[in-house]
Amino acid sequence: MSSHVLPERTDPPVAVPEHRAPSPDSTDAASFRRSKRRSGELEEQIAAEPGRFRVLTGDRPTGALHIGHYFGTLRNRVRLQRAGVEMMLLVADYQVITDRDSVGQIEDNVRQVVLDNLAAGVEPDTTIFVHSAVPALNQLLLPFLSLTTVAELQRNPTVKDEAAAAGISSISGLMLTYPVHQAADILFGKANLVPVGKDQLPHVEATRQIARRFNDRYAGGQPLFPVPDALLSEAPLLLGTDGRKMSKSAQNTIELRHSADETARRLRAARTDSERRITYEPERRPEVSNLVLLAALCQGRAPADVAADIGDRGAAALKATVIEAVNEAMAPLRARRAELAADPGLVRQVLRAGNERANALAEATLQEVRAVMRMRY
Numbered sequence: 436m437s438s439h440v441l442p443e444r445t446d447p448p449v450a451v452p453e454h455r456a457p458s459p460d461s462t463d464a465a466s467f468r469r470s471k472r473r474s475g476e477l478e479e480q481i482a483a484e485p486g487r488f489r490v491l492t493g494d495r496p497t498g499a500l501h502i503g504h505y506f507g508t509l510r511n512r513v514r515l516q517r518a519g520v521e522m523m524l525l526v527a528d529y530q531v532i533t534d535r536d537s538v539g540q541i542e543d544n545v546r547q548v549v550l551d552n553l554a555a556g557v558e559p560d561t562t563i564f565v566h567s568a569v570p571a572l573n574q575l576l577l578p579f580l581s582l583t584t585v586a587e588l589q590r591n592p593t594v595k596d597e598a599a600a601a602g603i604s605s606i607s608g609l610m611l612t613y614p615v616h617q618a619a620d621i622l623f624g625k626a627n628l629v630p631v632g633k634d635q636l637p638h639v640e641a642t643r644q645i646a647r648r649f650n651d652r653y654a655g656g657q658p659l660f661p662v663p664d665a666l667l668s669e670a671p672l673l674l675g676t677d678g679r680k681m682s683k684s685a686q687n688t689i690e691l692r693h694s695a696d697e698t699a700r701r702l703r704a705a706r707t708d709s710e711r712r713i714t715y716e717p718e719r720r721p722e723v724s725n726l727v728l729l730a731a732l733c734q735g736r737a738p739a740d741v742a743a744d745i746g747d748r749g750a751a752a753l754k755a756t757v758i759e760a761v762n763e764a765m766a767p768l769r770a771r772r773a774e775l776a777a778d779p780g781l782v783r784q785v786l787r788a789g790n791e792r793a794n795a796l797a798e799a800t801l802q803e804v805r806a807v808m809r810m811r812y
């Protein structure tokens with residue numbers, strides 16, 4: 436494996452000075468625009484010098500992954516890895532209990548998430564690991580918490596949204612602080628690139644602040660931690676088959692592990708509307724447009740073209756199109772997944788090797804942290 440020391444990276448010159456705290460809304464909008472611009476530059480650098488980048492990204496093991504994850508993130512991971520970027524993948528088990536009272540079927544969920552990533556084309560020798568098996572990563576949470584104020588934690592818009600979505604009225608200490616834990620996820624292995632959707636930007640921003648503050652306050656200004664960049668992926672917003680947000684409990688998802696028959700059954704039951712002519716108008720016709728988008732993503736075509744081809748043939752023809760498109764696009768992935776799942780020891784082996792590598796990186800980083808903090812006795 437390559438050394439965990441990456442070439443030094445400089446901050447983008449556009450960073451907002453930390454002491455100015457504009458209203459949360461303007462921070463969000465400005466940070467989004469900045470990240471978008473920056474992501475374009477990063478894509479050029481990745482194409483030119485993929486070896487400069489180390490990616491850390493991950494999933495919460497709350498269930499098997501679905502087609503929204505595939506088009507939103509998995510596909511992008513595989514693209515980056517194939518471009519030559521080093522990849523570390525976290526199955527964020529401690530993050531499961533941020534917004535729920537129980538870990539649920541966590542062992543099986545971890546297994547499904549690993550299988551989904553491998554089936555999507557993530558290399559089996561990728562460092563794939565779980566929080567709970569990497570103690571030195573978790574220990575970084577302590578110094579990092581000292582660098583974050585309660586007011587900053589309470590301002591994080593994603594934490595607020597997630598708490599609201601989960602119907603949580605009293606936020607736990609873990610829920611409030613998980614963005615800091617996520618900074619440890621990213622920084623323990625000195626990752627410098629975090630491919631994310633828009634909702635995760637506040638967490639990457641928090642990570643950047645923690646890295647800078649750590650370097651300033653505890654490392655005498657040396658760049659012990661890189662200040663990582665978010666790489667915004669253009670995740671198409673796929674809704675569930677009922678036109679609402681995809682969610683396992685609503686039974687409105689198409690999971691990667693579903694059979695062609697189960698996929699057809701769910702898509703046949705999808706909600707549409709009463710207009711015969713099929714068009715792509717996401718605002719006015721969210722349910723129909725979502726099916727059009729799904730077919731278009733699977734066929735690599737523009738949604739408007741897919742809609743135009745169906746034209747006046749109505750919802751039944753739309754459903755036939757989308758069922759065929761999804762099942763055709765997913766067939767190779769599903770075949771690979773079935774093979775991987777048939778190997779009883781595979782997931783355990785992948786995680787054992789990944790946990791071992793993650794532990795080595797985390798311990799080396801923690802040693803550096805303790806050294807600069809003069810905590811080596």
Ligand code: TRP
Nearest residue numbers: 491492493494495527530617620
């Ligand atoms: N919060 C991320 C999600 O809900 C999962 C995650 C945990 C993650 N740690 C991370 C993503 C570190 C990127 C980097 O999808």
